[in-house]
Amino acid sequence: MLSNAAGNFSSVRPPGHHPAGDAPLIRLDAVNAHRRGLSHLRRLESEAIFIMREVAAEFSSPVMLYSIGKDSAVMLHLARKAFYPSRPPFPLLHIDTTWKFREMISFRDAAAREAGMELIVHTNQEGLRAGITPFTHGSSTYTNIMKTDALKQALTAGRFDAAFGGARRDEEKSRAKERVFSFRTENHGWDPKNQRPELWNLYNTRIKKSESIRVFPLSNWTELDIWQYIEEEQIPIPSLYFAAPRPVVRRNGRWIVVDDDRLPLDPGEMPEMRTVRFRTLGCYPLTAAVESSAADLPAIVREMALARTSERSGRLIDHDEAGSMEKKKREGYF
Amino acid sequence: MLEEVQALRQEAHHERARKEHLESSQNAAKLASLADISAPRHKDLLCFLTCGSVDDGKSTLIGRLLYDTQLLMADQLADLEDVSRRHGTNGKSIDFALLVDGLEAEREQKITIDVAYRFFSTDKRKFIVADTPGHEQYTRNMATGASNADLAVVLIDARKGVLNQTRRHSFIVSLLGIRHVVLAVNKMDLIGYSQAIFDRIVEEYRAFSAELGFESLIPIPISARLGENVAARGEAMHWYRGPALIEHLETVDVTRGPAIRPFRMPVQWVNRPNMDFRGFSGTISSGTVKPGDPIVVAGSGRTSTVKAVVTADGELPCAVAGEAVTLTLADEIDVSRGDVLAAADNRPEVADQFTAHLIWMNDEPLIPSRVYLIKIAARTVGASVTDIKHRIDVDSFSKLAAKTLALNEIGLVNMATQQPVAFEPYGLSRTGGAFILIDRVTNQTVGAGVIEHGLRRAANIHWQALEVSKKQRASMKGQKPAVLWFTGLSGAGKSTIANVVERRLAALGHHTYMLDGDNLRHGLNKDLGFTDADRVENVRRTGEAAKLMVDAGLIVIACLISPFRAERTAVRESLEPGEFVEVHVSTPLAIAESRDPKGLYKRARQGLIQNFTGIHSPYEEPESPDIKITAEMTAEEAAERVVGFLSNAGYLSDEAGSKQ
Numbered sequence: 001m002l003s004n005a006a007g008n009f010s011s012v013r014p015p016g017h018h019p020a021g022d023a024p025l026i027r028l029d030a031v032n033a034h035r036r037g038l039s040h041l042r043r044l045e046s047e048a049i050f051i052m053r054e055v056a057a058e059f060s061s062p063v064m065l066y067s068i069g070k071d072s073a074v075m076l077h078l079a080r081k082a083f084y085p086s087r088p089p090f091p092l093l094h095i096d097t098t099w100k101f102r103e104m105i106s107f108r109d110a111a112a113r114e115a116g117m118e119l120i121v122h123t124n125q126e127g128l129r130a131g132i133t134p135f136t137h138g139s140s141t142y143t144n145i146m147k148t149d150a151l152k153q154a155l156t157a158g159r160f161d162a163a164f165g166g167a168r169r170d171e172e173k174s175r176a177k178e179r180v181f182s183f184r185t186e187n188h189g190w191d192p193k194n195q196r197p198e199l200w201n202l203y204n205t206r207i208k209k210s211e212s213i214r215v216f217p218l219s220n221w222t223e224l225d226i227w228q229y230i231e232e233e234q235i236p237i238p239s240l241y242f243a244a245p246r247p248v249v250r251r252n253g254r255w256i257v258v259d260d261d262r263l264p265l266d267p268g269e270m271p272e273m274r275t276v277r278f279r280t281l282g283c284y285p286l287t288a289a290v291e292s293s294a295a296d297l298p299a300i301v302r303e304m305a306l307a308r309t310s311e312r313s314g315r316l317i318d319h320d321e322a323g324s325m326e327k328k329k330r331e332g333y334f
Numbered sequence: 335m336l337e338e339v340q341a342l343r344q345e346a347h348h349e350r351a352r353k354e355h356l357e358s359s360q361n362a363a364k365l366a367s368l369a370d371i372s373a374p375r376h377k378d379l380l381c382f383l384t385c386g387s388v389d390d391g392k393s394t395l396i397g398r399l400l401y402d403t404q405l406l407m408a409d410q411l412a413d414l415e416d417v418s419r420r421h422g423t424n425g426k427s428i429d430f431a432l433l434v435d436g437l438e439a440e441r442e443q444k445i446t447i448d449v450a451y452r453f454f455s456t457d458k459r460k461f462i463v464a465d466t467p468g469h470e471q472y473t474r475n476m477a478t479g480a481s482n483a484d485l486a487v488v489l490i491d492a493r494k495g496v497l498n499q500t501r502r503h504s505f506i507v508s509l510l511g512i513r514h515v516v517l518a519v520n521k522m523d524l525i526g527y528s529q530a531i532f533d534r535i536v537e538e539y540r541a542f543s544a545e546l547g548f549e550s551l552i553p554i555p556i557s558a559r560l561g562e563n564v565a566a567r568g569e570a571m572h573w574y575r576g577p578a579l580i581e582h583l584e585t586v587d588v589t590r591g592p593a594i595r596p597f598r599m600p601v602q603w604v605n606r607p608n609m610d611f612r613g614f615s616g617t618i619s620s621g622t623v624k625p626g627d628p629i630v631v632a633g634s635g636r637t638s639t640v641k642a643v644v645t646a647d648g649e650l651p652c653a654v655a656g657e658a659v660t661l662t663l664a665d666e667i668d669v670s671r672g673d674v675l676a677a678a679d680n681r682p683e684v685a686d687q688f689t690a691h692l693i694w695m696n697d698e699p700l701i702p703s704r705v706y707l708i709k710i711a712a713r714t715v716g717a718s719v720t721d722i723k724h725r726i727d728v729d730s731f732s733k734l735a736a737k738t739l740a741l742n743e744i745g746l747v748n749m750a751t752q753q754p755v756a757f758e759p760y761g762l763s764r765t766g767g768a769f770i771l772i773d774r775v776t777n778q779t780v781g782a783g784v785i786e787h788g789l790r791r792a793a794n795i796h797w798q799a800l801e802v803s804k805k806q807r808a809s810m811k812g813q814k815p816a817v818l819w820f821t822g823l824s825g826a827g828k829s830t831i832a833n834v835v836e837r838r839l840a841a842l843g844h845h846t847y848m849l850d851g852d853n854l855r856h857g858l859n860k861d862l863g864f865t866d867a868d869r870v871e872n873v874r875r876t877g878e879a880a881k882l883m884v885d886a887g888l889i890v891i892a893c894l895i896s897p898f899r900a901e902r903t904a905v906r907e908s909l910e911p912g913e914f915v916e917v918h919v920s921t922p923l924a925i926a927e928s929r930d931p932k933g934l935y936k937r938a939r940q941g942l943i944q945n946f947t948g949i950h951s952p953y954e955e956p957e958s959p960d961i962k963i964t965a966e967m968t969a970e971e972a973a974e975r976v977v978g979f980l981s982n983a984g985y986l987s988d989e990a991g992s993k994q
Contacts, residue, residue, distance in 0.1 A: 038656045040379040040460040049658035050617045053602040057671050057712070082658070083615070084646035086607035169451045176450040192448065196779040197474050197695050199481040202709050202770045206777040220462055222453045 041229055048075075048217035049082040050201060051180060052164070055215050056082075056089050058205040059162040062215075063120070063155070066092040066112075068104040069281040070237050071166030071218060073111070074226055077235045078217065079164075080115055091118035093154055093163070097146040098123060099134060099283035101259050107238045120158065124150035134285045135264055143286075148333045152188045155212065162205075162213045170222045181205065182214040188332035190214075223279075224304050231297040240278045241300065243292045247271040254288035279307075377455065380583060383464040383479040385507065386489030387499040391520045394429075395489065395558035396452055396465050399580070402565035403454045449479045458584045473728075473742035474695040476503060477782060480510035481768070484588035487516045487579070488539075492525045492555075496538045502728045504539075508546035509691055509744070509784065511760060514588050515543075517553040518579060522571065523560055529573045545731070550586065554579055595655070596680035597621035597629070598758075598766060600711035601673045605660050613644055613660040614669050616712070619765035621677060623661065624652040628678035631669055632756035637678050638665040672713035674756040674766075682766060686754045687789040691726075692719070692747045694739035696773070696780035702738065704870045705904035706780065708751060710769040716752035716907060717771070718874075723747060738867065739781075748789065752908070760784035775899045775954070807887035811845045814985040815884045817909065818976065820893045821902060821956065822919030822963075823948050824934055825926035827972070828893040831919060831963060834973035836891050842977075844986060847883055849876055851894035864945040870901055877905035884913055889985065897947050899954045912983075917976060918959035923948045925965050 038046070055062050064079060066072045079088040092112055096105075112119035124132075127145040134142045155163060169176045179195050181203045196204050207213060218226070230237060248255045249269050256263070258271045263285060265271070276289035277300075294300045384392045414429075452463040464479030480486065486507040490500060507515065517539055525531050536553040543551065554563055555574055562568035563578045577585075598619045605613035623629075627640045643650040644660040653659045661675065669675070676682055694700050700719060708717035725736035725745040739745045760767030771781035808815050818835065820828040829850060839846050851872070855862065859875055862868040873896045883890045896902055906914040926948070927935040938946035945951045961979050963972045980986050 038378075038654070040377050043379050043656060046617055046656055046658040050602070053615055053658070054712075057603045081646040083603075083605065084660070085611060085613075085644070086605055170453045176452065177448040195448075197478045197782070198779075199478050199770060199782045200764065200768045201482075202768060202782075204709070204770065204772055204777070204779045206707070206772055206774075208777065220451065220453070222455075222460075224455075225460075 041225065041232065044218075044221055044225060045078065045081070045229070047201075047220065048078045051203070051215060051217040052079055052082040052088075054201075054203055054205070055162050055164070059213070061158070061160050062090040062162040062164065063093045063158060063160040064088070064090055064164040065151075065166070066094050066108065066119070067166065067281075068094070068100065068108045068111075068238065069166070070226055070230060070241060071168065073235050073237050074221075074229055075164060075166045075218060076111060076115060077233060087116050090164075091120050091158075093120045093122065093158070093160075095147055095150045095154060096121050096123045097142075097150070097283050098128065099146075099262075099285060101238075101240060101257075101281070101284050103238055103240060104281060107236075111236070120154065122150055122154035122157075124153060133262075134283060139286055143328070143333075144331065148328065148331055152332050155188060160212065161207060162215055164215050164217060166218050167216050168221050168223070168226075169219050178216065178219065180216055180219050182216065183207070184212045184214055184332070186210040188212065190330050190332070192330075223307075224301070227297070227301050227304050231301055238281065240281060243275050243277040243295045243299075245273045245275050246289065248274045248276060248289060255291065257284060257289050259284045377458065377460055379460050379462065380485065380586075380588065381462045381464070381483045382485040382487060382583065383466055383476075383483040383507075383512075384487045384489060385466050385476055385479070385503040386520075387491070387494075387497050388467075390489040390491045390494075391558045392465055392489055395487070395518065395520065395556075395564070396463055398558045398561055398564050399461075399463070400452065400454050402561060403456055403580070449475045456580065456584055461583065473502070473506065474693065474782075476506050477510060477693050477695075480507050480512055481782070483510075483512055485514040485516065485583070485586060486512050487518050489518050489520050490535055490539070492519050492521045492528075492531055492535065495531075495535050496542070498729045500539070501542060501731075504543055504546055505726075505728045505731060506693075506744075508543075508548065509693075511764060511784070513547070513549040514586055515548045515551050516579065516582060517551060518558075519553065519555045520558050522555045522562065523557040527555070527570050529555075529571075532574075552576065552582055552586075554582065595620040595763070597623050597627065597675075597677040598682065598763065599623070599659075599661070599675045600713070600765065601669055601671055601675060602712050604670060611662070612666075613662045614675065615658070615660045616675070617658045618653055618655050619711070620655050620763055622652055622654045623659075625649075629661075629663070629675050630678045630681055631667065632674040632676050632682050633684050633754060634668065634673070636667045638663040638667050640664075672711075674711065674713075676756070682756045682758050683788045684754050684756045685788040686751045687720070687748065688757065688785050689723070689746065689748055689787055689789060690769070690783040690785045691744060692739065692749075692771075692781050692783040693744050694741060694781050696778055697741055698773075698780070699741070700739040700781065701867050701870050703867070703874050704898075704900055705752070705774070705874075705907075706900075707772040707774050708749070708755075708769050709772065710755055710757060711765055713755055714772075715755060716774075716904065717749055719747045720750045721748040746786070747783075749783075757785050757788070759787055761786075773900065774903055804885050804887065807885075811887045812987070813844050813887070813889060814912075814987075815887050815889060816913050816915055816980075816985055817880045817884060817890045817892055817905070818915050818917055818980075819880075819896070819902065819905065820891070820917045820919055821896045821959075822921060823923060823926045823953055824895055824946070825929045825931055826919040826921035827929075827963075827965075827969065828895075828919045830969045831972045831976070832891045832893045834969050835976050838973055838977050839889060839980075839986075842986065844889055845887065846889045846891060849880055849883075849890060849892040849894075851876070851892075851896075854879075864951070866898075866945075866951070869895075869897060869951075873898070873901040873905065877901075877908060880905070881908055884909060889980075895947050895953070897951065897953045899956070902956065915961065915979070916956055916959040917961045917963060918956045919963045919972075920955070921965040 064075065066076065083089060094108055124146050127149065132142055132145050167175055169178060177192065179198045181198065182190060183195055184190060205213065247258045249258060249265065249271050255274060255276050257276065274291060275293060277292045277294060278287060278289050281287060292303060294303045384395060386392050450465045452465060454461050464483055466476045466479035488500065488504060490496060517536060519532050519535055532555045540551065554576060555571055556563045556579060558564060562570050563574065565578060565580050567578050598621060599616045600619060601614045601616045603615040605615045623640055623643060625640050625642055628637060629640055630637045641662040641664045643653045644662060650659065674682060702719045702722060705716045705718050707714055722736050723746045724733040725739060725743055727734055728744060736745055758766030767785040769783050770779050773780045820832050822828050832848060836846050836848055854876060858879065859872050862872050873894060876892060876894055880890045880892050902916065930936055934943060934946065937943050938949045947953050961976055963975065
């Protein structure tokens with residue numbers, strides 16, 4: 001059923017590669033851009049590249065969080081553009097909760113290989129040993145231990161002083177007030193009242209030992225921008241984003257995909273086949289699919305333009321309590 | 335299970351909201367236009383900010399914009415209904431303000447604390463809105479929002495008219511270089527849509543804003559709550575013939591200044607994947623660049639020509655302002671991060687002194703002559719305020735004398751940087767003329783400024799090259815010159831130990847000089863008192879004197895309380911590596927006070943001396959001094975340690991001097 005996992009890679013040109021010896025590719029729209037001013041996607045692209053170069057120049061040990069979703073795909077693509085012809089001067093870090101869709105893992109490995117970047121994978125081993133799962137401990141405890149704690153462990157172990165994340169300001173209310181360079185204490189905590197004023201693109205990158213900065217190069221992108229950019233740049237993404245018949249069960253009014261036999265079925269519950277896709281990818285029992293027939297990028301972009309619910313409505317953890325994102329961020333969540 | 339209940343409740347919300355939303359706002363034409371996204375690449379981007387006083391309805395207006403452009407999603411709407419019932423000020427109906435008050439503290443206090451960024455788009459443009467709080471104490475947030483905006487929507491409550499805060503906000507908007515203003519006179523529904531009141535407010539605003547230099551000022555009467563003249567012209571105000579707010583935002587031309595500006599690109603990162611490729615990565619801040627263009631490295635003045643404009647999508651025939659590129663040059667010239675590449679025939683100014691408007695953003699006031707870090711484009715260097723010409727009263731726009739700037743105050747200042755920097759007046763270039771100031775100890779961003787012009791005197795005073803070098807002078811004395819900087823509380827024993835050190839060094843045949851803080855206050859520093867600002871200046875002057883003596887080849891022994899880390903760091907950084915030896919005489923306050931050799935503590939405790947370090951004024955201990963002297967050591971033991979350090983580190987040998 002998931003045989004096309006990571007298959008997109010073969011069909012897409014890697015950014016920036018043109019065969020040696022050929023005449024360099026010439027981007028014809030540059031001349032038009034001059035007359036018109038840059039389009040919104042080009043401005044967002046330039047801004048993200050600027051932010052990444054600033055981090056590479058001013059921090060001694062940056063890392064890029066890679067969560068395998070569409071935002072990570074765009075962020076990785078932008079990193080490859082930012083430093084071309086060099087490779088991005090930092091590793092990728094994936095926090096593996098062990099509850100990712102199987103396809104996501106193979107996609108992740110292929111993406112890192114393709115970019116020629118080191119991939120660090122970290123799982124909270126204590127959590128794993130304690131048998132923490134989204135079913136036994138509830139989504140809040142699970143997220144805390146397997147995502148937030150795991151992230152803090154990995155950042156401390158790697159002595160990273162800057163960590164890129166793919167969060168966008170349009171995702172959630174407390175994110176709308178997040179800086180591009182978000183200061184974190186020694187304990188990786190976020191204090192919304194103790195953030196530095198951020199003027200122009202003059203980012204204050206000064207920190208003391210053990211403090212760190214989370215950097216969000218996609219801050220000003222919207223979900224629609226992400227999809228339009230993926231379409232325009234032909235960026236590979238996991239096939240879970242495209243509609244296909246998948247085995248699902250209906251829970252709390254949402255479609256949960258049955259990815260493997262670890263999903264405990266309730267008595268009488270029978271998986272059924274539905275044509276569904278994901279707007280956002282997280283851990284599979286915590287991320288719901290939506291019914292959709294959008295099987296390619298143009299169809300997804302069309303669907304997005306008409307969407308009447310926000311993407312995080314598919315994320316169960318955001319609804320635990322009002323202000324729950326803010327709470328998680330204070331504790332060190334991305 | 336609690337989660338299940340919550341999820342079910344959410345789902346019920348969604349269903350209801352979806353239905354209501356369809357009934358209330360969906361129409362076929364709008365949907366069709368939204369679906370037509372065939373030309374996304376041709377959409378441009380407008381960043382604007384909304385400002386106004388508390389309760390003028392900023393958040394309501396933004397909620398309305400999102401709602402009317404259908405960017406407010408059904409689940410967000412459902413959340414909003416839920417929150418409106420609990421925290422709303424609008425009775426039972428939806429309170430849009432709650433949509434943008436994202437933080438818990440804000441919802442509790444019913445005010446906006448921080449800048450929030452919102453996004454919406456129409457067929458013609460994508461918009462980024464910076465929503466900034468209206469409270470007086472949050473001026474710094476307004477400046478933050480304005481720094482990246484091209485247009486400001488200034489909100490006025492029609493019932494209240496132009497307020498002090500309206501003037502304040504308009505001034506900051508103007509200072510930050512925004513040239514296009516929409517005067518949105520809100521809550522027209524509450525004054526019976528009166529044209530007379532509207533006209534009076536507009537007239538008053540025009541009168542005071544004439545000197546703020548706005549290119550366009552468009553007044554629009556609106557009701558954000560009811561949506562009148564927001565997305566479309568309403569029925570209620572037939573007398574108004576101008577555009578609705580969104581119509582204006584979609585069409586206003588905010589391109590700034592002359593279309594053709596000279597090429598500038600601050601170098602962010604040197605791109606060196608292998609020995610065969612050396613490129614300079616940065617974002618073009620103005621003008622255009624193409625292969626073959628002659629360029630200059632502002633600062634060093636070295637010139638070359640552009641070999642290629644490299645991007646991951648292939649080499650470009652031409653790149654324009656706003657594009658992030660990598661340039662390769664025809665010649666191997668020295669270029670590093672912070673340099674500005676510029677058109678060879680039109681160079682930016684390079685100087686180490688300039689005049690700027692400075693907005694102070696920190697709870698601790700500005701200390702003139704303290705060395706902060708200035709970040710301007712990709713360059714970070716030490717800089718200090720040498721003169722506050724005046725402070726600006728942003729309510730009356732009048733100029734007031736000032737010795738410092740406190741939080742949210744704005745002044746016109748002269749600044750000096752420790753190395754020359756390339757810049758342009760902010761009016762010509764935002765990238766070239768904007769800077770932030772960072773405190774080098776706390777790392778906080780303490781100020782932000784815009785450069786008005788360079789100072790001529792910097793251009794006219796050139797460094798006189800000397801023929802006998804520091805190395806030669808040191809070599810003749812058979813020593814490596816340095817400053818032994820004794821810091822510690824009054825009565826800690828600095829002078830006593832320093833005297834023993836100097837006696838021993840003299841006995842060994844070394845050339846020394848003692849700069850004693852108390853003695854200097856009788857001459858070089860006799861105009862200075864003991865306020866924080868004067869202490870900073872005291873250390874700066876002593877540091878400069880010590881630097882001259884190091885240049886002369888001497889081992890300088892400086893004894894000053896020098897209570898602040900920032901100034902000791904500044905002296906260290908003004909010298910070459912290894913020339914500053916920090917000696918912390920770490921006698922605790924209780925012991926120093928019990929010794930009280932000059933009776934100063936006693937007088938300070940009696941209130942006869944103000945600003946006494948350790949009692950009224952803080953002492954910031956060195957974090958990692960080169961030498962630490964503790965209270966248990968005798969003066970002789972302490973001196974032994976200092977001389978031992980100098981000897982081991984090679985300061986006292988002939989080779990040290992001649993090897994360099």
